[in-house]
Amino acid sequence: xxxxxxxxxxxxxxxxxxxxxxxxxxxxxxxxxxxxxxxxxxxxxxxxxxxxxxxxxxxxxxxxxxxxxxxxxxxxxxxxxxxxxxxxxxxxxxxxxxxxxxxxxxxxxxxxxxxxxxxxxxxxxxxxxxxxxxxxxxxxxxxxxxxxxxxxxxxxxxxxxxxxxxxxxxxxxxxxxxxxxxxxxxxxxxxxxxxxxxxxxxxxxxxxxxxxxxxxxxxxxxxxxxxxxxxxxxxxxxxxxxxxxxxxxxxxxxxxxxxxxxxxxxxxxxxxxxxxxxxxxxxxxxxxxxxxxxxxxxxxxxxxxxxxxxxxxxxxxxxxxxxxxxxxxxxxxxxxxxxxxxxxxxxxxxxxxxxxxxxxxxxxxxxxxxxxxxxxxxxxxxxxxxxxxxx
Amino acid sequence: xxxxxxxxxxxxxxxxxxxxxxxxxxxxxxxxxxxxxxxxxxxxxxxxxxxxxxxxxxxxxxxxxxxxxxxxxxxxxxxxxxxxxxxxxxxxxxxxxxxxxxxxxxxxxxxxxxxxxxxxxxxxxxxxxxxxxxxxxxxxxxxxxxxxxxxxxxxxxxxxxxxxxxxxxxxxxxxxxxxxxxxxxxxxxxxxxxxxxxxxxxxxxxxxxxxxxxxxxxxxxxxxxxxxxxxxxxxxxxxxxxxxxxxxxxxxxxxxxxxxxxxxxxxxxxxxxxxxxxxxxxxxxxxxxxxxxxxxxxxxxxxxxxxxxxxxxxxxxxxxxxxxxxxxxxxxxxxxxxxxxxxxxxxxxxxxxxxxxxxxxxxxxxxxxxxxxxxxxxxxxxxxxxxxxxx
Numbered sequence: 001x002x003x004x005x006x007x008x009x010x011x012x013x014x015x016x017x018x019x020x021x022x023x024x025x026x027x028x029x030x031x032x033x034x035x036x037x038x039x040x041x042x043x044x045x046x047x048x049x050x051x052x053x054x055x056x057x058x059x060x061x062x063x064x065x066x067x068x069x070x071x072x073x074x075x076x077x078x079x080x081x082x083x084x085x086x087x088x089x090x091x092x093x094x095x096x097x098x099x100x101x102x103x104x105x106x107x108x109x110x111x112x113x114x115x116x117x118x119x120x121x122x123x124x125x126x127x128x129x130x131x132x133x134x135x136x137x138x139x140x141x142x143x144x145x146x147x148x149x150x151x152x153x154x155x156x157x158x159x160x161x162x163x164x165x166x167x168x169x170x171x172x173x174x175x176x177x178x179x180x181x182x183x184x185x186x187x188x189x190x191x192x193x194x195x196x197x198x199x200x201x202x203x204x205x206x207x208x209x210x211x212x213x214x215x216x217x218x219x220x221x222x223x224x225x226x227x228x229x230x231x232x233x234x235x236x237x238x239x240x241x242x243x244x245x246x247x248x249x250x251x252x253x254x255x256x257x258x259x260x261x262x263x264x265x266x267x268x269x270x271x272x273x274x275x276x277x278x279x280x281x282x283x284x285x286x287x288x289x290x291x292x293x294x295x296x297x298x299x300x301x302x303x304x305x306x307x308x309x310x311x312x313x314x315x316x317x318x319x320x321x322x323x324x325x326x327x328x329x330x331x332x333x334x335x336x337x338x339x340x341x342x343x344x345x346x347x348x349x350x351x352x353x354x355x356x357x358x359x360x361x362x363x364x365x366x367x368x369x370x371x372x373x374x375x376x377x378x379x380x381x382x383x384x385x386x387x388x389x390x391x
Numbered sequence: 392x393x394x395x396x397x398x399x400x401x402x403x404x405x406x407x408x409x410x411x412x413x414x415x416x417x418x419x420x421x422x423x424x425x426x427x428x429x430x431x432x433x434x435x436x437x438x439x440x441x442x443x444x445x446x447x448x449x450x451x452x453x454x455x456x457x458x459x460x461x462x463x464x465x466x467x468x469x470x471x472x473x474x475x476x477x478x479x480x481x482x483x484x485x486x487x488x489x490x491x492x493x494x495x496x497x498x499x500x501x502x503x504x505x506x507x508x509x510x511x512x513x514x515x516x517x518x519x520x521x522x523x524x525x526x527x528x529x530x531x532x533x534x535x536x537x538x539x540x541x542x543x544x545x546x547x548x549x550x551x552x553x554x555x556x557x558x559x560x561x562x563x564x565x566x567x568x569x570x571x572x573x574x575x576x577x578x579x580x581x582x583x584x585x586x587x588x589x590x591x592x593x594x595x596x597x598x599x600x601x602x603x604x605x606x607x608x609x610x611x612x613x614x615x616x617x618x619x620x621x622x623x624x625x626x627x628x629x630x631x632x633x634x635x636x637x638x639x640x641x642x643x644x645x646x647x648x649x650x651x652x653x654x655x656x657x658x659x660x661x662x663x664x665x666x667x668x669x670x671x672x673x674x675x676x677x678x679x680x681x682x683x684x685x686x687x688x689x690x691x692x693x694x695x696x697x698x699x700x701x702x703x704x705x706x707x708x709x710x711x712x713x714x715x716x717x718x719x720x721x722x723x724x725x726x727x728x729x730x731x732x733x734x735x736x737x738x739x740x741x742x743x744x745x746x747x748x749x750x751x752x753x754x755x756x757x758x759x760x761x762x763x764x765x766x767x768x769x770x771x772x773x774x775x776x777x778x779x780x781x782x
Contacts, residue, residue: 379769
């Protein structure tokens with residue numbers, strides 16, 4: 001069967017706030033082939049990814065992404081890998097292409113899973129899926145008191161693990177950060193798994209990050225996530241060498257296999273965090289999961305948006321029993337919750353399971369999403385290259 | 392003075408061909424502040440970079456690029472570095488942002504150079520600029536005979552160095568490639584500096600690339616450029632270890648300082664090639680030039696488009712006497728030639744000099760560019776976010 005259509009839908013909350021919350025908009029992807037439909041989601045900047053789908057060709061290695069997808073054969077999993085390679089080659093000089101490909105790749109797997117009547121994790125090569133322990137992924141409060149209350153609330157909801165990120169960390173003094181870290185620990189309780197996310201605030205400033213290590217060790221953080229920007233490999237490795245039991249976590253900024261590989265090879269990571277909506281979809285994510293496992297690095301998904309994106313981000317490591325924790329967004333905007341009708345809720349043991357249904361196992365709530373649709377039109381030389389399709 | 396306006400102009404040849412020639416379109420950038428005007432150019436995919444300039448905010452680390460530029464103070468060089476850092480932080484999750492920033496950064500330096508009455512290389516910290524030996528940058532012919540003639544023609548025009556790239560290399564047999572390499576050598580002459588560009592054709596296939604080494608050594612290639620995609624650091628290093636006198640060249644795919652740093656640190660490069668129009672402009676390029684020099688790696692510009700882009704790409708290493716060769720496009724499309732009225736022509740010694748004029752030293756040919764303007768409009772929620780401005 002040939003791929004007949006690739007449609008992008010820009011969705012947004014009525015108002016997008018200037019806060020570190022990536023669930024305020026979304027780019028939903030629909031692929032159609034041979035009467036089947038698959039769905040995916042791209043991170044981030046919907047308008048830019050739409051432009052990269054439909055832009056005029058600049059030269060032979062800078063083509064619009066759709067040129068390497070529409071009309072392609074999609075019969076088995078090899079076709080998905082082939083299409084990914086084609087996009088990376090034909091859109092090599094189009095920087096945004098990896099983000100754009102990500103949602104398409106998810107939709108291709110979803111579609112093929114439905115056609116072959118198998119969950120995506122099976123198509124990816126796993127015999128079974130293992131439950132994951134979710135960590136509640138939250139922003140730090142503006143004050144330690146708020147953070148403490150957030151930690152208590154997560155615990156009250158049954159979470160054994162929680163991640164606190166962004167907010168005021170790194171913007172004030174070392175003591176300010178220490179107060180936040182200790183508040184998070186106090187709120188979560190002594191036996192909780194505490195994860196700290198610095199949101200790249202120290203860029204590549206090793207000393208600034210080092211100064212926070214005593215407090216991170218005192219609060220027994222399992223990991224320090226993104227002290228630096230993704231590329232600061234030497235700084236990551238140097239901090240890891242000083243950090244003792246606090247492991248480094250990072251990798252969400254990777255937009256291709258090699259960037260994740262560099263983090264694993266050179267940054268001294270304990271945990272590699274992959275966003276399937278950025279790195280090129282589940283195909284690339286699975287390759288990273290394999291690479292990490294062979295090197296003793298734990299794979300974790302990076303997900304702060306919808307449950308469609310959550311299912312997609314869990315499939316690539318669903319079959320790795322040793323990789324036990326998963327990111328689970330607990331305070332997404334209503335849009336993210338409304339993207340699917342059903343949700344991946346904790347089971348009786350408080351664990352998250354990928355759906356045992358064909359494809360990604362979750363369908364978009366098309367009717368419920370109409371009010372979030374952002375009407376978009378791109379015209380070049382008087383020709384409409386993109387207009388929001390009917391959802 | 393405050394930055395009052397950032398305008399993007401999408402320019403294109405009437406027809407864009409499916410060939411490895413990146414001079415078929417362009418994105419010209421104009422920045423205005425305090426009555427002064429600066430110009431720059433972004434590589435590549437004009438529509439996508441326009442979208443990233445004006446897109447709605449997705450969250451606090453995914454803002455349109457213009458939000459971190461318009462209204463900013465621009466009084467001295469520190470402001471340019473500050474604005475770059477701001478874009479990278481505030482548009483961190485917007486993948487295309489580095490390409491978009493590149494043209495803006497060039498325009499900021501151009502503007503400030505005009506205001507301070509100094510060439511950009513001086514503002515970048517160099518006391519003087521050294522002439523560079525240009526290599527004619529060309530595509531391989533479809534046949535060895537065509538390549539031979541191209542080499543002869545370059546030699547007849549006075550070029551002592553030439554680079555042949557892309558075309559059929561890697562698509563046929565090892566012998567096919569050997570025939571092309573030897574034809575290039577024969578055309579250029581025994582004493583010419585011969586450079587070979589594989590255009591990432593072997594992706595990360597070390598064996599396929601290794602098989603070409605005997606022919607590359609036989610034709611005495613000074614470098615093999617981009618045997619692999621930018622991220623294949625281990626494969627680069629392994630090939631470098633086998634290649635003897637043929638040095639590895641690469642880095643044009645770098646879209647931030649760290650990616651270039653990884654190429655220098657881990658890929659065994661002899662030459663690092665930086666495209667100022669992709670990596671974030673001259674600010675980042677200069678940082679790479681400094682980093683490379685300290686590690687014994689030769690810096691070379693990557694330029695295949697206009698002479699405005701050429702001036703911008705030469706400034707970051709203009710003051711490094713040891714880095715003697717520069718890429719010089721010899722068969723760009725008419726658009727690329729028409730972007731500026733004046734051009735950087737070889738001097739009596741056949742060498743290229745950056746203009747000893749304020750800023751980038753070249754002005755766009757606004758009247759001549761009108762016919763290349765690609766009328767573009769982006770509408771979101773009924774609001775026009777972008778419409779081609781008056782050039």
